[in-house]
Amino acid sequence: MYGFVKLAAAVPSVRVADCYYNKEQILKQIQLADQEGAQVIGFPELCITGYTCADLFFQTTLLESAKKALGEIAKATRKMEMLIVLGLPLMIEDELYNCAAVLLKGKVLGVVPKSYIPNYNEFYEKRWFALGTDLGIGEMTLLGEKVPVGTDLLFECGELKVGVEICEDVWTPIPPSSLLTLAGANVIVNLSASNEIIAKRNYRRQLISQQSARTLCAYLYVSAGAEESTTDLVFSGHSLIAENGAIIKENEKLIDTDYVLVADIDLERLQKDRIKGKSYGDSRKLFMPEVRRIEGETLSYRGTFKGRIARKPFVPHAAETRDKRCEDIFSLQVAGLKKRLSHTGSKRAIIGISGGLDSTLALLVAVQVFDDLGWDRKGVVGVTMPGFGTTDRTYENALQLMRELGITMREIPIAAACKQHFSDIGHDENVHDITYENTQARERTKILMNIANQGGGMVVGTGDLSELALGWCTYNGDHMSMYAVNTSVPKTLVRSLVYTISKRQSEKVKDTLLDVLDTPVSPELLPVGKNGEMLQKTEDTVGPYELHDFFLYYLLRFGFSPSKIYFLAKTAFAVKEEEIDELYSHETILKWLKVFYRRFFSQQFKRSCLPDGPKIGSICLSPRGDWRMPSDACSSLWLSEIEELSE
Template sequence: MKHGFIRVAAATPDVKVADPQFNRTEICALIRAGIERKAKLMVFPELSLTAYTCGDLFGQDALLSGARRELKEILKETEGSDLLAFIGMPWERGGKLYNSAVAVQNGRILGVVPKTNLPNYAEFYERRYFEPGNEVPVMVSWEGQRFPMGTNILFACEEMPGFIVAAEICEDAWVPCPPSIRHTAAGATVIVNCSASDETTGKDIYRRSLITGHSASLVCGYVYANAGDGESTQDLVFGGQNLITENGTCLAESKRFANDTIFADLDLERLNNERRRLSTYPVRDDSAYFTVGFHITEEEYDLERPIDPMPFVPTDEGQRNRRCEEILSIQAMGLKKRLSHTGCIHAVLGISGGLDSTLALLVTVRAFDMLKIPRNQIHAVTMPCFGTTDRTYQNACLMTKKLGAELTEIDIKEAVTIHFRDIGHDSGNHDVTYENAQARERTQILMDLANRLNGMVVGTGDMSELALGWATYNGDHMSMYGVNASVPKTLVRHLVRYYADTCGEEELKTVLLDVLDTPVSPELLPPKEGEIAQKTEDLVGPYELHDFFLYQILRYGYRPAKVYRLAKAAFGGEYDGETILKWLKVFYRRFFSQQFKRSCLPDGPKVGSVAVSPRGDLRMPSDASSRLWLEELEGLS
């Protein structure tokens, strides 16, 4: 529960139709298992205490009294536990029967939520047995307890203000205006659904899409428990497809046609931060709701949720390829518009044989093809200097040739040496002046060449470098349009690989793959025995870590200790805690101190949910202090 995580479960018990005693024993066994797994919320299917498919037996007093009797046993089972469980059962009030979810915890009933929308079409006949539920809660008494009954009930945790639960039942989620809409507008962060949705061909896909979509549009966690094996198969089959989703992401899903319990840790901080960020999310109004408080005990545990170490890169190959094609199109469309608006029919970019300039060239080629401008009006300029190696030089030249662009070579050693003389710098001193003079000389050449050609300088720097400030101010930091400005380094690799795999030219593919295999380097220091001497990730840290930090910090606003915890979970088999902490501190120090470079970025297209443009996603003071963030990391291990 630390850092806003809460463990939840969706359970499908084995049931026997119209046998509450058997069903209770199965439910209690799953409750015990949930308590052992440290779950704080567990959801059971619709009418699971009796089974959903009882038909006209719902009119029998024996069944109804048997269900109430077994509910008492369930209450006994929960005594001494802080697990909040929602049990599906028929509930009688005022001479009418209601299809209900009964919320129980620590031996008490906290509330009864009746189903609002009763299907009476196709295979469903619920209006034959049940009444639609009342929205406005009323107080009811049973076995010496008093509790609210109605759909507008919020179950609010006293220890975690962001943990607020509301319930709907099966069909409620399938109607045009589900109760969960008003529940979340009233403050609910977690929706539970006790369901009995039968199986027909393709229905599982629609069901998953529906529940995942609800969690996305409502910015909530959604715990969906479905009836399964054991229900009557007289006319229907129930597959027990349980789902736990969070803000559009499916965290856990059970196998169909096998009764199972799934667990996942919802991130309530993520949900609350997202609602706070979205200016269109409604202001909380719980005036029409009855709030029931409940208590939980904080416990430590390893996280039980998928944590993607590469949040910018889809793990599924098909989805990754679609994403790559989409991003390349966004980048190219952005450049296309800028070229056509300015009337430029020439583009100039520095080509180093590294990843970023390679991607920029590939995007520029695509934009020129869209505009039907000959590729030879793309001027790829290679500018060898003190740190250039034969490998990157040859790759730059061959790649440019294979893509049909115009290659220009301008050796800048003499110009930089004269510059050192002019400013009184010892060329044997390989300090920041030595490095940045080369970067600025290259940018000057590109800008002046673009002026001469009436063209545009296309920027090559990526978002990871901008986040760390790993760019020379007014050097590679500057361009006339930065096509890679919102593409992180981990994604740059996949974009280049995707192009290599789909270009259809074997020689071009070979050189692109070699670029991918080349260590990331600005090549500003002299090579050692012909090999790159300056490897970026040795100096500022692994880009896969920095991209992970960047995503968690900017996308979700997580505090440093939580970013560290997530990183340890994501990279546990690859980096130890000490290494992760070291580079996280570096990230925060550089991210804050280098904001001035991001405050004056050239234009460039946003391609994902995270960007650092001062005109778009990141309006951050250039002189903000990092003290709070770094202090939180002290003492962590």
């Protein structure tokens, strides 16, 4: 399943000190998780006895009942393909330890004692439990079998490698999970009994998110439920499943119990981040711990895929988050151009204004730069260059934007110059081929460059990341500029940026920006229709940018194979969402996936000589940092895989 693993956090109903009742509730939760296809399940700390037993932990009856309940759970789950992590107290070498028992198919694979024992404020655990780090043996007898015991255990089931820590362990300066992940653990299970107080839930969420990000792992945190509440303490049953900093799943109620959370996490995604992030490997060399690797059989993926795959991975789904992200990105673009202009001493920014999305965003950036520097907006020179395919709609929008924003306006039609050029090179102007189109793009770039030379200005590039990925730009045409503000902004994000920035504009500018957003994407290089309508639409030729941006994200960010990207795309575009009506058949996705890979490989030479531009996210195609690819690399392996998917 392309590296996906299904994790479950289970908070059962509990009766403090009633091991048999708790056993039945645990088995009920295991059964539910098994029906969902969970491969790893974690339960709260000391879940077999209950966390709040206090001095009852000294009672032989309780301790023996806990072991017996563990044995019955093991027996009842011997036919399940599931790694089960349970909490219980265990006597080892005449001391009592707060432990996690790890079960697989009816056997205890190992026992992990709690490393750090809290003994402050409301916690008195040292009254009952010894430090797991002080344990002097590596093996114990449990349920009649010799079982590995210690804080150094790593449970390996194929590519799945699970480390275990308990509650307080993750609150320490150097949690056991930090060392276990350096040893290769890609999933950490934390059995916890964290009582609830005001603001602790948010702190706990940040703690788990940060630990999963710092260790590049999936982190399953499961805490004791509301039925543990007694005397002075209230427990909430707060559970989280995080993956490299992102909270994938979390229970919704503040006070909760008797539930199972199931989520899919991506081991390959984590692996790719570890490969790319060289600091992870460097840390392993310095701090690689000695661990004992406990082998279990590979667990097969079962059940329905639970992952939520965003259709627009570059664009946050929530409107509030999206606006904040767009404001931040816009600020980065502004800062980049501001530095270039101030460094070169140039107070003129030259931009080709087409009335399309990309040039509109570049114009908004330039205007903001001049405002921030206290320069007259007239230093921004907008040049509209109508050609054979320019429609009245884009032409009027270009003029309206320049007029309302108060910049210097210039209009230089290019038709006559292009016809002269056709005559010079012997090209029939009635043949609307690539020469016909690119002549116009290069003529526009020549005009912009020469206007910049006239006034000591700089040409601000407008092309975006998606166009660069597809090579949908004219070499030495719109491909070239003196500083490219949109170079790492994908097309789907350009649209959101323009919409967000429109909210701070005057009503007239905002209305024009909204019409630009509503205009189909087109280079407008082919003649218009009889009634002046736009006939050339980019997405009809190269495919939907929504799909291409999706492909691009998973290709560059994680290096996924075409088959995995295809699976993710099928999942993402399987159902309608509130803001997106367009769905794509599997055949359509495959068609454009093939186009994407073919164009991505063949057009690298254009990316090898990109102008400077600000990096704004994790995906960038600059050859000076983020993407170094041979211009003549062969795409046959990737295209062959896509062909196999078509069969």
